Amino acid sequence: MLLVLGALWGASFMFIKVGDRELHPITFVGFRMALGALTLVPIVLISVGARRTVRELRRAAGPLIVTGLLNSAIPIFAITWAETRLDSGLTAIIQASAPLFTALLALRFSHDERVRGWRLAGLVAGFAGVALLVGGRPSGQIPAALAVVFSALCYAAAALYAGGRLRATPPLVTALGTLIAATLATLPIALLQLPGHMTGWKVTASVLTLGIAGTGLAYILYYGLISGAGASRAILITYLVPTFAVVYGAVLLGEPVTAAAIAGLALVLVGVGLGTGAIRLGRPRRLASTET
Secondary structure, three states: OHHHHHHHHHHHHHHHHHHOOOOOHHHHHHHHHHHHHHHHHHHHHHHOOHHHHHHHHHHOHHHHHHHHHHHHHHHHHHHHHHOOOOOHHHHHHHHOOHHHHHHHHHHHHOHHHOOOHHHHHHHHHHHHHHHHHHOOOOHHHHHHHHHHHHHHHHHHHHHHHHHHHOOOOOHHHHHHHHHHHHHHHHHHHHHOOOOOOOOOHHHHHHHHHHHHHHHHHHHHHHHHHHHHHOHHHHOOHHHHHHHHHHHHHHHHHOOOOOHHHHHHHHHHHHHHHHHHOOOOOOOOOOOOOOOO
16 A cells, blocks of 8 residues: 555656646645545445445544645645745655654654654654755755645644544545545635646646546545554655655656665665564564563
């Protein structure tokens, strides 16, 4: 699930870069959220049922609105705006700081989600890769880079919040509810920023693909990870995304891949392995006989 979601969201940065050529960032975000919500409606109604879906949406309306803003509307707009100034691959790499923010926020707000030992070392290693790639950016790109860092903080806060407040809500309903909230927050403004001409087929295809696959279908996987694995592990998807994004950007958009990018991505991958527990160092301790 992590690999599939990483491939989908990695491609999202490429599609955003293409869409930014002709669409205002808020317009792109508004239509992306709306398409994602429309994609989920029939899936949720068939899988969960209309009555239960409405009941769950009403019961969890408040947390769904907060999560929709923190995990969709605000950070996606920040990323879309940032990509008017940054390469798609670099944007994805900066966003990989989200797991570190999750760990820091968990120290204060979620005892169960705290990250210790080698998992914490993995998060630090991943963030070191991000720092390596961000360092030395031109001054004109600093506001855009900070916007991406802010989006990472939003994603981290949303993961912890959703993991605690929406644990009892079916993942499909959570995905639909948050996208509805994000659509209502962005689409009215998006309609005021429509271009005065028909967009090219590449831009149109980017919006459709990103809305349907990169948002609607991907959110099913994401909230399923939060529900089943916890926020600290689900947010680690942002470590896999840069790998795919850099490849897509280099192959399809002609973005440069530097030695620093390769080194940074290597650190990110190590961070994924350690942070998720996929790579375990040292021998496990034996339990004392008095433990139950």
